[in-house]
Amino acid sequence: MQVGVVTLFPELVDGALEHGVIGRARSQGQLELTLVNPRDFATDRHRTVDDRPFGGGPGMVMTPAPLSAAITSCKGVMPDAPVVYLSPQGRPFDQAMARRFQAHGSLMLVAGRYEGIDERVITRWVDEEVSLGDFVLSGGEFAALALIDAVTRLEPGVLGDPLSAEEDSFGVDGLLDCPHYTRPEVFDDQKVPGVLLSGDHKAIARWRRQQSLARTRDRRPDLLESADLTKEDKSFLTSLGPSAQ
Protein backbone atom coordinates (compact mmCIF):
# COMPACT_ATOMS: atom_id res chain seq x y z
CA MET A 1 0.00 0.00 0.00
CA GLN A 2 1.41 3.35 -1.09
CA VAL A 3 0.12 6.28 0.98
CA GLY A 4 0.98 9.96 0.59
CA VAL A 5 0.15 12.53 3.24
CA VAL A 6 0.25 16.25 2.50
CA THR A 7 0.68 17.88 5.91
CA LEU A 8 2.24 20.83 7.72
CA PHE A 9 3.27 18.32 10.45
CA PRO A 10 5.09 15.44 8.70
CA GLU A 11 6.98 14.53 11.92
CA LEU A 12 3.65 14.03 13.72
CA VAL A 13 2.43 11.62 11.04
CA ASP A 14 5.78 9.84 10.73
CA GLY A 15 6.14 9.39 14.49
CA ALA A 16 2.63 8.04 14.96
CA LEU A 17 3.19 5.37 12.30
CA GLU A 18 6.42 3.98 13.82
CA HIS A 19 4.59 1.80 16.34
CA GLY A 20 2.94 -1.59 16.56
CA VAL A 21 1.39 -3.43 13.65
CA ILE A 22 1.60 -0.42 11.31
CA GLY A 23 5.25 0.26 12.23
CA ARG A 24 6.08 -3.35 11.32
CA ALA A 25 4.12 -3.06 8.06
CA ARG A 26 6.32 -0.08 7.16
CA SER A 27 9.60 -1.85 7.92
CA GLN A 28 8.40 -4.85 5.85
CA GLY A 29 7.49 -2.61 2.89
CA GLN A 30 3.73 -3.32 3.11
CA LEU A 31 3.12 0.38 3.79
CA GLU A 32 5.15 2.87 1.80
CA LEU A 33 4.67 6.37 3.17
CA THR A 34 5.42 9.63 1.36
CA LEU A 35 5.17 12.83 3.40
CA VAL A 36 5.00 16.19 1.66
CA ASN A 37 5.01 19.52 3.51
CA PRO A 38 3.30 22.45 1.76
CA ARG A 39 5.68 24.75 3.66
CA ASP A 40 8.53 23.41 1.51
CA PHE A 41 6.69 24.88 -1.50
CA ALA A 42 6.08 28.36 -0.06
CA THR A 43 8.07 30.96 -1.97
CA ASP A 44 8.09 34.01 0.32
CA ARG A 45 10.73 34.88 2.92
CA HIS A 46 8.56 33.66 5.83
CA ARG A 47 7.42 30.49 4.00
CA THR A 48 3.78 31.47 4.61
CA VAL A 49 1.11 28.77 4.20
CA ASP A 50 -1.96 30.56 5.57
CA ASP A 51 -3.84 33.80 5.00
CA ARG A 52 -6.91 35.68 6.24
CA PRO A 53 -10.30 34.57 4.88
CA PHE A 54 -11.94 36.65 2.16
CA GLY A 55 -15.20 37.97 3.57
CA GLY A 56 -13.73 38.28 7.05
CA GLY A 57 -14.27 36.16 10.13
CA PRO A 58 -12.01 34.49 12.68
CA GLY A 59 -8.93 32.42 11.96
CA MET A 60 -6.93 31.60 8.87
CA VAL A 61 -7.25 29.53 5.68
CA MET A 62 -4.52 27.40 4.05
CA THR A 63 -3.37 29.39 1.04
CA PRO A 64 -3.79 27.54 -2.30
CA ALA A 65 -0.38 27.84 -4.06
CA PRO A 66 1.91 25.92 -1.63
CA LEU A 67 -0.76 23.29 -0.95
CA SER A 68 -1.41 22.81 -4.66
CA ALA A 69 2.34 22.52 -5.34
CA ALA A 70 2.67 19.91 -2.55
CA ILE A 71 -0.18 17.83 -4.01
CA THR A 72 1.39 18.09 -7.49
CA SER A 73 4.72 16.93 -6.09
CA CYS A 74 3.08 13.95 -4.37
CA LYS A 75 1.23 13.09 -7.64
CA GLY A 76 4.67 12.67 -9.21
CA VAL A 77 5.35 9.83 -6.74
CA MET A 78 1.87 8.24 -6.97
CA PRO A 79 0.13 9.37 -10.19
CA ASP A 80 -2.84 6.97 -9.81
CA ALA A 81 -3.64 7.65 -6.16
CA PRO A 82 -7.08 9.13 -5.48
CA VAL A 83 -6.77 12.41 -3.56
CA VAL A 84 -8.76 12.37 -0.32
CA TYR A 85 -9.36 15.44 1.84
CA LEU A 86 -10.26 14.73 5.49
CA SER A 87 -12.91 17.09 6.85
CA PRO A 88 -16.15 17.08 8.83
CA GLN A 89 -17.92 18.01 5.54
CA GLY A 90 -16.91 14.71 3.92
CA ARG A 91 -18.84 11.54 3.23
CA PRO A 92 -18.82 9.14 6.19
CA PHE A 93 -15.85 6.76 6.29
CA ASP A 94 -16.64 3.09 6.90
CA GLN A 95 -15.10 -0.37 6.58
CA ALA A 96 -16.30 -0.73 2.98
CA MET A 97 -14.44 2.48 2.07
CA ALA A 98 -11.32 1.16 3.86
CA ARG A 99 -11.51 -2.02 1.74
CA ARG A 100 -11.93 0.00 -1.45
CA PHE A 101 -8.84 2.15 -0.71
CA GLN A 102 -6.80 -0.95 0.20
CA ALA A 103 -7.84 -2.68 -3.02
CA HIS A 104 -6.80 0.36 -5.09
CA GLY A 105 -3.27 0.15 -3.69
CA SER A 106 -2.41 3.86 -3.46
CA LEU A 107 -3.93 6.84 -1.72
CA MET A 108 -3.08 10.52 -1.17
CA LEU A 109 -4.43 12.15 1.97
CA VAL A 110 -4.61 15.91 2.40
CA ALA A 111 -4.59 17.05 6.04
CA GLY A 112 -5.86 20.58 6.53
CA ARG A 113 -5.10 22.98 9.39
CA TYR A 114 -6.58 26.26 10.59
CA GLU A 115 -10.21 26.78 9.48
CA GLY A 116 -9.64 24.72 6.36
CA ILE A 117 -8.15 24.86 2.87
CA ASP A 118 -9.03 27.19 -0.03
CA GLU A 119 -12.07 25.67 -1.80
CA ARG A 120 -10.35 25.96 -5.19
CA VAL A 121 -7.78 23.33 -4.13
CA ILE A 122 -10.68 20.95 -3.43
CA THR A 123 -12.26 21.75 -6.82
CA ARG A 124 -8.95 21.25 -8.64
CA TRP A 125 -7.42 18.23 -6.93
CA VAL A 126 -9.68 16.43 -4.46
CA ASP A 127 -11.45 13.27 -5.66
CA GLU A 128 -13.23 12.51 -2.37
CA GLU A 129 -13.90 14.46 0.81
CA VAL A 130 -14.13 12.01 3.71
CA SER A 131 -15.26 12.39 7.35
CA LEU A 132 -14.53 10.04 10.25
CA GLY A 133 -17.46 11.38 12.25
CA ASP A 134 -19.34 14.41 13.45
CA PHE A 135 -16.62 16.17 15.42
CA VAL A 136 -14.01 18.86 14.78
CA LEU A 137 -10.27 18.36 15.30
CA SER A 138 -7.49 20.95 15.18
CA GLY A 139 -6.31 19.48 11.89
CA GLY A 140 -6.78 16.56 9.52
CA GLU A 141 -3.68 14.62 10.64
CA PHE A 142 -5.31 12.46 13.30
CA ALA A 143 -8.14 11.59 10.93
CA ALA A 144 -5.55 10.70 8.24
CA LEU A 145 -3.72 8.48 10.76
CA ALA A 146 -6.91 6.63 11.70
CA LEU A 147 -7.72 6.08 8.03
CA ILE A 148 -4.17 4.83 7.29
CA ASP A 149 -4.43 2.40 10.21
CA ALA A 150 -7.81 1.07 9.03
CA VAL A 151 -6.55 0.57 5.46
CA THR A 152 -3.07 -0.81 6.22
CA ARG A 153 -4.29 -3.55 8.57
CA LEU A 154 -6.29 -4.97 5.62
CA GLU A 155 -3.08 -5.44 3.62
CA PRO A 156 -2.26 -9.18 3.37
CA GLY A 157 0.31 -10.25 5.96
CA VAL A 158 0.02 -7.13 8.13
CA LEU A 159 -2.00 -8.89 10.83
CA GLY A 160 -0.31 -12.11 11.96
CA ASP A 161 -3.47 -14.19 11.62
CA PRO A 162 -5.11 -13.67 8.21
CA LEU A 163 -8.54 -14.35 9.75
CA SER A 164 -8.36 -11.52 12.29
CA ALA A 165 -8.82 -8.73 9.72
CA GLU A 166 -12.12 -10.31 8.67
CA GLU A 167 -13.39 -11.37 12.06
CA ASP A 168 -13.36 -7.92 13.70
CA SER A 169 -16.35 -5.65 14.03
CA PHE A 170 -17.79 -5.03 10.56
CA GLY A 171 -15.51 -7.72 9.24
CA VAL A 172 -17.90 -9.66 7.08
CA ASP A 173 -21.44 -9.46 8.36
CA GLY A 174 -21.68 -5.80 9.44
CA LEU A 175 -22.31 -6.52 13.13
CA LEU A 176 -20.53 -5.17 16.21
CA ASP A 177 -17.96 -7.45 17.85
CA CYS A 178 -18.77 -9.73 20.80
CA PRO A 179 -17.17 -9.25 24.26
CA HIS A 180 -13.70 -10.70 24.90
CA TYR A 181 -12.22 -12.33 28.02
CA THR A 182 -8.84 -13.67 29.08
CA ARG A 183 -7.35 -14.92 32.37
CA PRO A 184 -8.06 -14.76 35.27
CA GLU A 185 -11.48 -16.47 35.41
CA VAL A 186 -12.54 -14.07 38.18
CA PHE A 187 -11.57 -10.40 38.15
CA ASP A 188 -13.03 -7.75 40.43
CA ASP A 189 -15.84 -10.18 41.45
CA GLN A 190 -16.75 -10.62 37.78
CA LYS A 191 -16.74 -14.15 36.35
CA VAL A 192 -16.04 -15.09 32.75
CA PRO A 193 -19.27 -16.35 31.11
CA GLY A 194 -19.38 -20.11 31.72
CA VAL A 195 -19.98 -21.06 28.09
CA LEU A 196 -16.48 -19.75 27.16
CA LEU A 197 -14.94 -22.30 29.56
CA SER A 198 -17.16 -25.18 28.40
CA GLY A 199 -15.03 -26.37 25.48
CA ASP A 200 -18.28 -26.63 23.46
CA HIS A 201 -17.16 -24.80 20.30
CA LYS A 202 -20.61 -24.77 18.72
CA ALA A 203 -22.17 -23.30 21.87
CA ILE A 204 -19.36 -20.71 22.06
CA ALA A 205 -19.88 -19.64 18.44
CA ARG A 206 -23.65 -19.34 19.03
CA TRP A 207 -23.14 -17.29 22.22
CA ARG A 208 -20.72 -14.90 20.47
CA ARG A 209 -23.09 -14.45 17.57
CA GLN A 210 -25.97 -13.68 19.94
CA GLN A 211 -23.83 -11.18 21.89
CA SER A 212 -22.96 -9.44 18.60
CA LEU A 213 -26.61 -9.34 17.58
CA ALA A 214 -27.85 -8.03 20.97
CA ARG A 215 -25.13 -5.36 21.16
CA THR A 216 -25.74 -4.20 17.62
CA ARG A 217 -29.45 -3.91 18.34
CA ASP A 218 -28.82 -1.95 21.56
CA ARG A 219 -26.03 0.37 20.39
CA ARG A 220 -26.24 0.61 16.61
CA PRO A 221 -29.68 -0.55 15.42
CA ASP A 222 -28.97 1.28 12.12
CA LEU A 223 -26.37 -1.41 11.28
CA LEU A 224 -28.98 -4.20 11.44
CA GLU A 225 -30.66 -2.78 8.30
CA SER A 226 -27.72 -3.80 6.11
CA ALA A 227 -26.30 -6.67 8.22
CA ASP A 228 -25.98 -10.18 6.81
CA LEU A 229 -28.53 -12.08 8.96
CA THR A 230 -29.55 -15.74 8.90
CA LYS A 231 -33.03 -17.03 9.77
CA GLU A 232 -31.62 -18.09 13.15
CA ASP A 233 -30.21 -14.54 13.74
CA LYS A 234 -33.62 -13.04 12.98
CA SER A 235 -35.49 -15.37 15.29
CA PHE A 236 -32.97 -14.67 18.07
CA LEU A 237 -33.53 -10.92 17.65
CA THR A 238 -37.30 -11.48 17.76
CA SER A 239 -36.88 -13.56 20.95
CA LEU A 240 -35.24 -10.53 22.63
CA GLY A 241 -38.52 -8.65 22.47
CA PRO A 242 -38.76 -4.90 21.96
CA SER A 243 -35.46 -2.98 22.35
CA ALA A 244 -34.79 -0.24 24.96
CA GLN A 245 -34.86 2.47 22.25
Ligand code: 9WO
Ligand atom coordinates in the same frame (compact mmCIF):
# COMPACT_ATOMS: atom_id res chain seq x y z
C1 9WO B 1 -11.86 25.34 12.75
C2 9WO B 1 -12.55 26.44 13.21
C3 9WO B 1 -12.21 27.45 14.08
C4 9WO B 1 -13.15 28.45 14.34
C5 9WO B 1 -14.39 28.42 13.75
C6 9WO B 1 -14.73 27.38 12.88
C7 9WO B 1 -13.79 26.41 12.63
N1 9WO B 1 -13.88 25.34 11.83
C8 9WO B 1 -12.71 24.72 11.90
C9 9WO B 1 -12.47 23.52 11.13
O1 9WO B 1 -13.39 22.87 10.69
N2 9WO B 1 -11.18 23.21 10.95
C10 9WO B 1 -10.83 22.01 10.20
C11 9WO B 1 -9.73 21.32 10.96
C12 9WO B 1 -10.36 22.31 8.82
C13 9WO B 1 -10.03 21.03 8.09
C14 9WO B 1 -9.06 20.16 8.90
N3 9WO B 1 -9.54 20.07 10.25
C15 9WO B 1 -10.29 19.03 10.64
C16 9WO B 1 -10.50 17.83 10.00
N4 9WO B 1 -10.99 19.02 11.76
N5 9WO B 1 -11.67 17.88 11.86
C17 9WO B 1 -11.40 17.12 10.82
C18 9WO B 1 -11.99 15.84 10.60
C19 9WO B 1 -11.62 15.06 9.52
C20 9WO B 1 -12.23 13.84 9.33
N6 9WO B 1 -13.17 13.40 10.19
C21 9WO B 1 -13.54 14.14 11.25
C22 9WO B 1 -12.95 15.37 11.47
